[in-house]
Amino acid sequence: MKSYDLLELAGRNLRESMLRNALTTAGISIGVASLVAMLSLGAGLQDLANRRLSKSGLFDTVYVTSLRDFREGDSDQRKQERKVDVSKARALDDGARKDLAAIPGVVEVSPEVRFMGEVRYSDATHAAFVAGLTQSAKENESFDGMKGRFFTSATAPEAIVQLDFAKDLNEKDPNSVIGQEIVLRYAERHSMAGSSSPGAVADDSNPNASLGGGGGFSVVRKEQPLKIVGIIEQEPFGGMRSISRARVFIPSQLVENLNMMQYSDMRGLTGDAAGEKTYLALVVRVASAGKVQQVQDAVKKLGYRTFSILDATKGLRRFFTVLDLFLGIFGSLALAVASLAIINTLVMAVLERRREIGIMKAIGASDGDVKTLFFAEAGAMGLLGGVFGVILGWGIGRAINFGTNLWLQRRDMPPETIWASPLWLIFAAIGFSIAVSLIAGLYPAARASKLDPVQALRYE
Amino acid sequence: MKDILNFAIHAEHLSRHYTLGTTVIRSVDDVSLSVVPGEFVALLGPSGSGKSTLLNLIAGLDRATAGSIAVGGRNLAQMSSQELSHHRRLTVGMVFQSFNLIPSMTVFENVELPLRFAETERASRQDVVRQALDRVELGQRIDHRPTELSGGEQQRVSIARALINNPNILLADEPTGNLDSRTGGEIMNVIRRCNQDLKMTIVMVTHERSLAEKFAQRLVFMADGKVVTQPAAEPELAR
Numbered sequence: 160m161k162s163y164d165l166l167e168l169a170g171r172n173l174r175e176s177m178l179r180n181a182l183t184t185a186g187i188s189i190g191v192a193s194l195v196a197m198l199s200l201g202a203g204l205q206d207l208a209n210r211r212l213s214k215s216g217l218f219d220t221v222y223v224t225s226l227r228d229f230r231e232g233d234s235d236q237r238k239q240e241r242k243v244d245v246s247k248a249r250a251l252d253d254g255a256r257k258d259l260a261a262i263p264g265v266v267e268v269s270p271e272v273r274f275m276g277e278v279r280y281s282d283a284t285h286a287a288f289v290a291g292l293t294q295s296a297k298e299n300e301s302f303d304g305m306k307g308r309f310f311t312s313a314t315a316p317e318a319i320v321q322l323d324f325a326k327d328l329n330e331k332d333p334n335s336v337i338g339q340e341i342v343l344r345y346a347e348r349h350s351m352a353g354s355s356s357p358g359a360v361a362d363d364s365n366p367n368a369s370l371g372g373g374g375g376f377s378v379v380r381k382e383q384p385l386k387i388v389g390i391i392e393q394e395p396f397g398g399m400r401s402i403s404r405a406r407v408f409i410p411s412q413l414v415e416n417l418n419m420m421q422y423s424d425m426r427g428l429t430g431d432a433a434g435e436k437t438y439l440a441l442v443v444r445v446a447s448a449g450k451v452q453q454v455q456d457a458v459k460k461l462g463y464r465t466f467s468i469l470d471a472t473k474g475l476r477r478f479f480t481v482l483d484l485f486l487g488i489f490g491s492l493a494l495a496v497a498s499l500a501i502i503n504t505l506v507m508a509v510l511e512r513r514r515e516i517g518i519m520k521a522i523g524a525s526d527g528d529v530k531t532l533f534f535a536e537a538g539a540m541g542l543l544g545g546v547f548g549v550i551l552g553w554g555i556g557r558a559i560n561f562g563t564n565l566w567l568q569r570r571d572m573p574p575e576t577i578w579a580s581p582l583w584l585i586f587a588a589i590g591f592s593i594a595v596s597l598i599a600g601l602y603p604a605a606r607a608s609k610l611d612p613v614q615a616l617r618y619e
Numbered sequence: 620m621k622d623i624l625n626f627a628i629h630a631e632h633l634s635r636h637y638t639l640g641t642t643v644i645r646s647v648d649d650v651s652l653s654v655v656p657g658e659f660v661a662l663l664g665p666s667g668s669g670k671s672t673l674l675n676l677i678a679g680l681d682r683a684t685a686g687s688i689a690v691g692g693r694n695l696a697q698m699s700s701q702e703l704s705h706h707r708r709l710t711v712g713m714v715f716q717s718f719n720l721i722p723s724m725t726v727f728e729n730v731e732l733p734l735r736f737a738e739t740e741r742a743s744r745q746d747v748v749r750q751a752l753d754r755v756e757l758g759q760r761i762d763h764r765p766t767e768l769s770g771g772e773q774q775r776v777s778i779a780r781a782l783i784n785n786p787n788i789l790l791a792d793e794p795t796g797n798l799d800s801r802t803g804g805e806i807m808n809v810i811r812r813c814n815q816d817l818k819m820t821i822v823m824v825t826h827e828r829s830l831a832e833k834f835a836q837r838l839v840f841m842a843d844g845k846v847v848t849q850p851a852a853e854p855e856l857a858r
Binding site: 160520 | 678681701707720721724732736738781
């Protein structure tokens with residue numbers, strides 16, 4: 160039988176038992192709606208997480224550290240890294256910085272600098288983590304809603320403070336600290352070529368009094384006056400970088416000029432390259448997120464450890480795959496129940512149309528014609544159920560999203576889209592609905608095709 | 620051995636036995652029968668004599684348990700299920716006592732149905748169906764449902780459907796059984812025209828000897844599943 164004849168006959172047969180077939184189709188629709196609802200929620204939550212991460216401005220960034228530094232973790236990669244002879248591992252020094260900057264696609268290389276300092280303001284001294292920020296950080300969305308302004312230049316003696324720190328400085332009117340001067344006290348690193356006892360401490364009145372030598376360095380207490388130019392409320396880079404949790408931010412070039420002592424300097428003392436200036440971490444900014452993997456591979460070839468948000472999102476993708484799987488299984492339960500309704504409907508149809516099947520066989524229908532006719536009816540119910548189910552599921556999603564935003568609004572929280580029905584999901588749901596319906600139609604169709612025409616013609 | 624190609628239908632030692640529990644029912648038992656092309660044969664016999672079963676075997680609706688049956692030179696026993704459906708679609712046309720029209724379909728759709736199974740192009744179907752219905756004088760009733768027609772009209776639709784794929788053989792199972800004598804006569808005239816004008820071979824099962832004698836060229840009597848030379852007594856036949 161030609162396919163248009165098949166579809167026409169299937170449509171006619173479905174119309175004949177309109178109520179029963181409509182109820183079965185409604186059952187499939189509810190099943191598909193439940194599946195679409197569950198998977199849309201999964202997709203929506205994944206989108207929400209991705210949006211959050213992309214707002215952090217980390218998608219175009221590769222975080223580079225030296226294999227000399229120990230990293231915890233049980234992953235195979237970490238275990239492999241720990242086997243490396245640290246004395247032979249490349250140091251993250253100025254040479255490395257130049258090499259990284261030369262990699263195609265890299266637009267900026269800056270050290271990740273964070274240190275503990277003391278901030279004096281209006282006769283009080285506060286301990287605070289201080290971090291360097293590049294001028295490019297100004298484009299990060301974290302600074303969109305800031306009070307005041309960003310640094311005027313990469314060397315300007317200016318500071319941006321976290322709102323909490325501004326409250327520490329002036330609890331009653333934290334905004335009033337903008338324009339005020341603070342004094343940053345920090346430990347400056349002085350290289351001491353030829354020193355035999357590195358790491359000695361001196362005060363700024365006598366910097367040469369340190370016990371140095373053998374490629375070590377001395378540490379000198381220094382002060383730097385800074386003008387507060389801005390206050391931010393949220394942690395920059397989505398709280399994902401080590402500098403994110405600093406309370407005071409100063410321009411990155413200024414930090415480098417201040418030459419303050421880093422944890423990596425202490426680590427360097429124990430290594431063969433004692434006294435060399437090394438970086439704890441370098442942040443490589445890439446031209447576009449699409450080039451991150453390529454740059455990351457190039458950095459690894461240079462002998463460094465890398466981390467990018469791509470690595471983090473790999474884990475995130477795994478999590479959402481598992482979540483989607485579970486949501487899909489729960490969503491499919493309703494569809495499984497609906498498939499029983501299809502079997503019931505079609506078995507009833509086989510019984511009711513027994514004589515009709517006999518007539519069709521008597522006038523030339525083959526077993527295959529009868530089978531495909533019942534298949535087509537099952538498939539048509541699946542298609543209709545799938546389409547209506549997707550519409551219903553989409554409606555449920557909109558309603559839940561609306562309700563969620565109403566709830567968020569009442570708690571003074573910004574609205575969020577926790578629901579996403581991507582095109583693939585819509586087509587997959589309809590396809591799945593048809594597939595389940597066809598599987599459900601297997602038994603009734605086989606039963607119909609095997610009917611003995613002589614017996615069927617006798618049936619009243 | 621006879622050349623089966625010379626016959627429209629040729630059955631040799633044909634049997635169709637059923638087993639019900641421990642009882643074997645010999646519905647058709649060792650029947651040998653030949654029908655030449657263009658012949659009009661009437662199968663007569665009492666109820667349960669095996670007439671309809673023999674007709675079903677010729678139609679390929681049922682399979683023999685022993686012996687052979689060839690229709691148009693092809694042995695039905697060796698045909699696959701697919702080939703048998705092809706045989707029912709194109710070689711034979713069937714007319715039943717209870718008409719067997721599909722009530723949810725119109726007259727046109729009922730007659731068109733075998734064309735769908737034969738995969739005839741949609742464009743040519745319209746004319747073919749109209750011509751078939753005009754031949755049985757029902758050209759004006761194409762949009763009616765079977766329930767809106769009289770018994771005679773329904774049987775004429777059934778004949779139009781049986782003829783739609785131009786088969787060589789028309790098998791009629793008591794075509795006048797549900798009709799009054801006048802309408803039955805009209806239907807028999809339609810069947811005779813098929814035999815005379817279209818040169819179709821007709822095998823008709825009937826209880827009515829007078830009707831068979833009037834229209835058929837040969838009468839074959841059956842009793843207890845066998846072909847018998849002497850017909851059963853009249854009262855038994857009528858029953």
